Amino acid sequence: MSDPTESPQAEPAPPASEAADAPARLRELVAERRAAMDALRAQGVEPYPPGGGALDRVGEVRARFEGQGAEATEERAALAPGEDSGEPVRVAGRVVATRGHGRLAFLSLRDGEDELQVMARLDRLGSEGLALVTELHEGDWVRAEGTVARSKRGELSVDADAVTLVGKALRPLPDKWHGVREPETRYRHRELDLAASEQARATVRARAVVLAALRAELDERDYLEVETPLLHPIPGGANATPFVTHHEALDVDLYLRIAPELYLKRLVVGGLPRVYEVGRVFRNEGLSTRHNPEFTMLEAYQAHAGYAEMMELTQALVQRAATALAQAGLREEGLVARLGEVEVDLSGRWPRRPMLDLVAQAVGEPDLDLSDRARLARLCAAHHVPIEERWGPGKLALELYEKLVEPHLREPTFVIDYPVEVSPLARRHPDDPELTQRYELIVAGRELTNGFSELTDPDDQRARFEEQARAKAAGDAEAMPIDEDYLAAMELGLPPTGGLGLGLDRLLMLLLGRESIREVVAFPTLRPRGR
RNA sequence: GGGCCGUUAGCUCACCUGGCAGAGCUCCGGACUUUUAAUCCGGCGGAGCGGGUUCGAGUCCCGCACGGCCCUCCA
Numbered sequence: 294m295s296d297p298t299e300s301p302q303a304e305p306a307p308p309a310s311e312a313a314d315a316p317a318r319l320r321e322l323v324a325e326r327r328a329a330m331d332a333l334r335a336q337g338v339e340p341y342p343p344g345g346g347a348l349d350r351v352g353e354v355r356a357r358f359e360g361q362g363a364e365a366t367e368e369r370a371a372l373a374p375g376e377d378s379g380e381p382v383r384v385a386g387r388v389v390a391t392r393g394h395g396r397l398a399f400l401s402l403r404d405g406e407d408e409l410q411v412m413a414r415l416d417r418l419g420s421e422g423l424a425l426v427t428e429l430h431e432g433d434w435v436r437a438e439g440t441v442a443r444s445k446r447g448e449l450s451v452d453a454d455a456v457t458l459v460g461k462a463l464r465p466l467p468d469k470w471h472g473v474r475e476p477e478t479r480y481r482h483r484e485l486d487l488a489a490s491e492q493a494r495a496t497v498r499a500r501a502v503v504l505a506a507l508r509a510e511l512d513e514r515d516y517l518e519v520e521t522p523l524l525h526p527i528p529g530g531a532n533a534t535p536f537v538t539h540h541e542a543l544d545v546d547l548y549l550r551i552a553p554e555l556y557l558k559r560l561v562v563g564g565l566p567r568v569y570e571v572g573r574v575f576r577n578e579g580l581s582t583r584h585n586p587e588f589t590m591l592e593a594y595q596a597h598a599g600y601a602e603m604m605e606l607t608q609a610l611v612q613r614a615a616t617a618l619a620q621a622g623l624r625e626e627g628l629v630a631r632l633g634e635v636e637v638d639l640s641g642r643w644p645r646r647p648m649l650d651l652v653a654q655a656v657g658e659p660d661l662d663l664s665d666r667a668r669l670a671r672l673c674a675a676h677h678v679p680i681e682e683r684w685g686p687g688k689l690a691l692e693l694y695e696k697l698v699e700p701h702l703r704e705p706t707f708v709i710d711y712p713v714e715v716s717p718l719a720r721r722h723p724d725d726p727e728l729t730q731r732y733e734l735i736v737a738g739r740e741l742t743n744g745f746s747e748l749t750d751p752d753d754q755r756a757r758f759e760e761q762a763r764a765k766a767a768g769d770a771e772a773m774p775i776d777e778d779y780l781a782a783m784e785l786g787l788p789p790t791g792g793l794g795l796g797l798d799r800l801l802m803l804l805l806g807r808e809s810i811r812e813v814v815a816f817p818t819l820r821p822r823g824r
Numbered sequence: 825g826g827g828c829c830g831u832u833a834g835c836u837c838a839c840c841u842g843g844c845a846g847a848g849c850u851c852c853g854g855a856c857u858u859u860u861a862a863u864c865c866g867g868c869g870g871a872g873c874g875g876g877u878u879c880g881a882g883u884c885c886c887g888c889a890c891g892g893c894c895c896u897c898c899a
Contacts, residue, residue, distance in 0.1 A: 318869045319834045322851055375858085390860070397857035414857065431850070445858045465850050468835040470861055475831085477891045489835085533898065552899095578898060579825080588899070733899095740899055771898085796899040809892090820890070 322465050329428050330461045338425070340461040348436075349382045351404035358441060358449055372449075377442040382451055384409060385436040385459060387488070388429055390469060398426050399444075400456070402437065406494065410450040411437045417454055425456065431469070432462030432488070476811070481822070483815050497815055499623045499805055503797065504571060506617035507591055510610050516567040516593060521556035523549060523573070529779065530554030530718070532771040533576040536586075549575035554718065554792065557594050558747060559782040561790050566596035571797070582809040583739070586818050589797040598791035599720075599746040600730045604707050607734055607742050607793055608643055611705075615639055615804050624804055631806040632737045635703060643705040645732070648694050651708065655697040663687055663712055663727045683767050687712025687727065702735040717757040717773060719745035720789075736803055744793035751783035 330340045356362035358369045358378070372378050386404035393399075396415040401408055413426040417439070429435065439453035467473045472489030479486040479493070486493040508518065526545070528535035530552030538547050553570050560568045574590045591610075595602060618624040628640035653661040656672050663669075669689040673680045678696045680689055690712055702708070710722055711731040719729035730746035748754050758775040765772035801813040811817035 316834065316870085318851090321869070322834055325851060390862090392859045392862050393856085394859065394862085395856040397859085399859050399862085401860070408860095410860070412858080416857080444860085446860075448858085448860065450858095465834050468837095468849050470849070471836040474836065475891080477831090478835090480891090485835090531899085574899085576898065579896080581895095581897085582893080584898065590899075743899070794899075799899065822890075 319464070323463050326430055326461065326463045326465075329430065330463070333425070333428065333458065333461075338458065340458055342457070342459055344385075344459065347383065349384050350407070351384050351386055351402065351409040352407035354382055354384060354409060354441060354451075355407055355449065372441070372443050374443045374447040375445045377440055377452055380441045381438070382441055383436065383438045384411075384451060385434065387462075388431055388433045388435055389466070391429060391431060393427060396423070398423065399450075400426065400429070400435070400437075402435065402451075406491065410444065410448050411435075411439070411456065412442065412444060412450045412452045413456055414452065417452065418456070422455065425458070426453075429456075429458065430462055430465075432464070432466040433458055434460030434462070477819075480811050480817050480819055495623050496801075496805065496807075496813060498621070499618055500797070500801060500813065502617050502621045502623060503614045503801060503804070506614045507571070507610055507795075507797075510613045511569050511593060514567070514606070516569045516595070517565055519557070519560060519565070519568045519570055520572070521550075521553045521560075521570060523575075525550045527774050527776050527778075529773055529776045531574075531576075532773065534578060534770055536575050536577050551576055552590065552794070553592050554794070555776060555779045557592055558787060558790065558792070559779065561594050561596050562782045562785050562787050566788075567594070569593035580818060582811070583799070583802075585798065585810050585814050588810070588814075591795040591797055592792065594747070594790055594792045596788045596790050599789065600709070600732050600744060600791055603744045603746075603791040603793045604643075604645065604709075604732055604734075606791075607707075607732075607744065607795065608705075610795065611734070611736075611741070611800065612639060614800060618804055624806075630736065630803050632803065632808065635737050637703060637705065637737050637803075639705060639736075643707055643734070645707040645709050647710045648698075648708050648712075649690060649710070649728075651698045651702075652690055652693045656693065661690070662725075663690060663714075669693070683764075685714045687714025691715045699735055699740070700738040703737055705734065705736045707732045707734055713757075714760075716745065717761050718748055718754075720748045721753070739799060739803070740796075741799055741803065742793055742795040744791065747787065747790040747792050749783070749787040749789055751780055751787075754783055755780055 333340055357364040358372060369378065384402060384404060386402035388400050389403045389408065390401040391398065398413040400411040400413065402411050413423055415423050418426065436457045436459050437451050437453045438455045439451040442450050442452040444450050467485050467489040473479050473485050524547040526547060528548040528551050531554065533551040535548040535551050538549060540547055552574055553572065557568055557570060569592060571589065571591050573587050575587050577586065578584060580586065593606065612628060615628050619626045628638065630637045630639055649661045653659065656676065663686040666686040666689065669686050670680060672693060673689055676693065676697055678692050680692060709732045710728045713721055713727055713729050716729040716731045719731040722728040722730055732744055733740050734742040758773065761773040762775055765774065798810050798813050802810060805813065807813050
């Protein structure tokens with residue numbers, strides 16, 4: 294905590310909400326709430342008390358009296374307007390609306406997604422207790438003890454014997470009807486968005502549901518969940534620019550991982566035949582609606598499998614995630630995804646189409662292979678696909694595919710057999726050594742997963758790394774460096790292995806129909822506010 | 825990195841060709857023992873930042889900051 298540069302006499306900075314440069318109105322609103330809090334403190338009421346003690350969840354109370362739960366009884370369901378069940382409850386939540394009525398006040402209390410009305414009556418609370426309720430603000434956290442009753446208008450309520458402030462809100466909630474609209478505020482202060490928007494809360498839940506579904510599927514298939522380093526001495530496993538950081542004690546630069554791939558395969562080398570990892574990876578690239586510099590990747594490796602098995606697994610994972618979200622009520626039923634106007638059917642077995650076939654079809658050629666670079670270059674020119682001199686035929690074919698084919702693949706499609714030139718970690722195809730057993734899953738024109746039969750020949754791997762090193766020397770900033778530790782592992786023997794990588798954020802976008810990755814990441818990367 | 829668009833009260837939105845910036849929510853004061861976006865009466869509060877044009881700028885021009893969308897790159 295001690296900072297030698299900090300003057301010991303330094304005054305603590307005033308709260309930002311009360312700083313001189315804060316908007317006047319906000320200062321006022323905060324000051325009013327703070328005044329209410331100070332008045333409570335003067336009466337001996339602590340505005341931030343500890344929690345604890347048995348609580349009834351609002352959802353459980355509602356289910357007991359209005360639902361089909363185990364506790365629901367006919368007697369409870371028959372509770373009439375104006376009637377008190379006499380059943381004591383103790384609930385807690387955030388005040389999301391107040392309706393004062395002089396000697397009576399109603400509070401709407403939200404606990405998770407469930408709301409329950411609290412009735413605060415002079416008869417029952419006394420003038421002091423009611424005064425305390427009257428002093429509450431929207432956004433405050435409270436605990437209410439009382440009995441379950443129905444108001445005269447029939448609303449299920451807690452007729453309160455005691456209402457306790459358990460967390461004062463000094464800042465106002467967003468508009469209770471419209472919430473926060475401005476994207477910047479929603480992203481920078483997601484807590485405001487969450488407090489105001491059911492959809493925002495559902496999105497956070499959806500991520501948890503999808504993660505649980507993916508883990509369940511992998512666990513059932515006897516995969517072991519593992520963790521590998523985020524700090525890499527050599528960034529590898531993907532073509533991307535890494536973030537650099539520095540370890541002080543070792544005095545070495547380290548890289549935030551761009552992929553866990555190489556470490557996971559080292560675990561397979563070591564004799565763990567089925568492993569997976571879910572975790573953050575970091576790529577030092579621009580921001581866009583589809584790119585956050587940190588994103589969540591699922592990678593899975595299975596010994597003695599090939600890309601065919603990994604495609605089967607991929608399909609099972611995506612379909613299971615979609616089903617789990619629907620069962621959780623977080624998306625519509627059925628294996629259908631919507632992105633904007635586009636509707637996509639996720640059911641059935643997804644087709645597998647060789648990349649070169651798709652390109653040939655797109656350019657109107659009967660067939661296409663990688664033997665004639667000049668021909669591919671002419672095709673790029675004819676279709677206005679810009680190229681670079683150093684690119685080989687495989688890269689040219691990939692460019693054609695990415696520009697002419699991928700954006701138009703709407704239904705789930707496994708694109709297979711990518712050129713070896715652009716797939717430095719994938720096994721060569723037995724039918725064509727210039728191709729690999731690699732696949733990508735494309736849905737609605739977007740890559741969701743990338744996987745392959747792993748390259749297991751250490752000598753071929755070394756040659757591929759050397760090819761990458763040459764590309765790096767020639768100016769390709771994203772080319773992979775040679776990783777001797779990985780090569781040493783391969784020389785110990787990597788069994789035939791299938792691998793897959795799945796971008797969780799993009800899967801969520803697809804399943805929830807969100808056009809921007811910032812909608813599925815709670816706190817997306819933004820440029821810090823200047824100061 | 826390039827192009828287009830946006831920024832008005834804490835929040836959600838108005839303000840037509842330049843002429844005293846309005847409303848709802850929130851908040852404050854008052855009334856109300858059955859409301860549920862409670863209602864009724866009264867009130868506080870504002871043009872992102874910096875220049876310019878003009879008698880006069882929220883409005884026109886330039887620059888900056890931040891954001892959104894598209895392109896580029898990746899997953």
